[in-house]
Amino acid sequence: EPEVTQTPSHQVTQMGQEVILRCVPISNHLYFYWYRQILGQKVEFLVSFYNNEISEKSEIFDDQFSVERPDGSNFTLKIRSTKLEDSAMYFCASSLQGYQPQHFGDGTRLSIL
Amino acid sequence: GNSVTQMEGPVTLSEEAFLTINCTYTATGYPSLFWYVQYPGEGLQLLLKATKADDKGSNKGFEATYRKETTSFHLEKGSVQVSDSAVYFCALSDRGNQGGKLIFGQGTELSVKP
Numbered sequence: 001e002p003e004v005t006q007t008p009s010h011q012v013t014q015m016g017q018e019v020i021l022r023c024v025p026i027s028n029h030l031y032f033y034w035y036r037q038i039l040g041q042k043v044e045f046l047v048s049f050y051n052n053e054i055s056e057k058s059e060i061f062d063d064q065f066s067v068e069r070p071d072g073s074n075f076t077l078k079i080r081s082t083k084l085e086d087s088a089m090y091f092c093a094s095s096l097q098g099y100q101p102q103h104f105g106d107g108t109r110l111s112i113l
Numbered sequence: 114g115n116s117v118t119q120m121e122g123p124v125t126l127s128e129e130a131f132l133t134i135n136c137t138y139t140a141t142g143y144p145s146l147f148w149y150v151q152y153p154g155e156g157l158q159l160l161l162k163a164t165k166a167d168d169k170g171s172n173k174g175f176e177a178t179y180r181k182e183t184t185s186f187h188l189e190k191g192s193v194q195v196s197d198s199a200v201y202f203c204a205l206s207d208r209g210n211q212g213g214k215l216i217f218g219q220g221t222e223l224s225v226k227p
Contacts, residue, residue, distance in 0.1 A: 004156075033214065043157070043202065045214040056214055091156060098213060099164075099206075101147065106156040 002026045006092050006105035013082055014113055021077045021108045023092030032075045033093040033102060034067065036060070043091065049075065050098070087112045115140045119203050119218035126193055126225050134188040134221045136177075136203035144205040146170075146179050146186040147215070151200045160188075160201070193225045 005024045013019045025032050034046040047057045049067055066078045075094075079086055089109050093102040120135040138144065145164045149157040161170030166181035175190045186203060200220045206213035 006156075035215070042219045043204075043215075043217040045216065048214055058214075093157075093215075099145070101159045101162055102215060103159070104149075104157040106154075 002103075004092055004094055004103050004105035006090075006108050008108060009106065010109045010111070012111045012113065015084055016081050019079050019082055019110065021079075021090050021092075021110070023075045023077070023105055024073050025075055025092065025094030026096075026103055027073070029094035029096050029103075031055075031095045031098050031102075032067075032069070033095075034077045035091045035093065035104075036088040037091065037107075038085075038088045046077070082110075082112045084112050086110060115144070115205060115207050115216050117203050117205055117216055117218035119201075119221050122200075122220070122222040124221060124223050126223070128195055128225055128227050129192045130225075132188070132190040132193045132197075132223070134201055134203075134223070136186045136188065136218060138184050138186065138203075138205050140184075140205055140207055142207060144207045145213075146177070147204045147206065148175070148177055148186070148188050149202040149204060149217075151202065151220070153199070157202065193223070195225045195227055198223055198225045 007022045032049040037043045047061045048055045064080045089107045091107045092105045095102045116139045147162045148160040150160045161172040163170040163179035169178045177188045200222045202220045203218040204215045
């Protein structure tokens, strides 16, 4: 069964550094998403992406965050200058159409030191 | 705004016991409702869904019915197994075919003992 893949599984970065989290969505899916889960808290929506542009973003997704689909397969989340509070599990998801269920990757655990 | 509330965990059951995990929601319009499951060390997997009132989603012995009158989507299973031990998330999507974000509950950890 096709699946969403995320790399790396664990990223450790110094505060203030840039980090790029990578995702390969399911190949024929058109909608892409990033979520995050701070330890012990809810899974929170960050951003959705369709037709090469952001369709919705949350308050969390400020100017330090950006997303890109640089080619036909990858979908990336960049954090320009990481803060301690960015430490979380980041999940990528994709769906074939907007009204269809989202399929999630296994997540990238981001640790900011 | 839209929100989802789940019963707090952890929930500990013996094998073959009946499971209920309560989920209620607040939403404008007519959201789609989902249960996702997260096994240790893995991502979120869709367990079941319902897209309109009175729909029943079911999968792997789990069921949930979309109750608009009580704004609920409780997860049930008649006989749990040790392999069902995981964290269960209730979620809603409120934008239909516009690529709706998911709004999650806080998750309920289930532990099933042999």
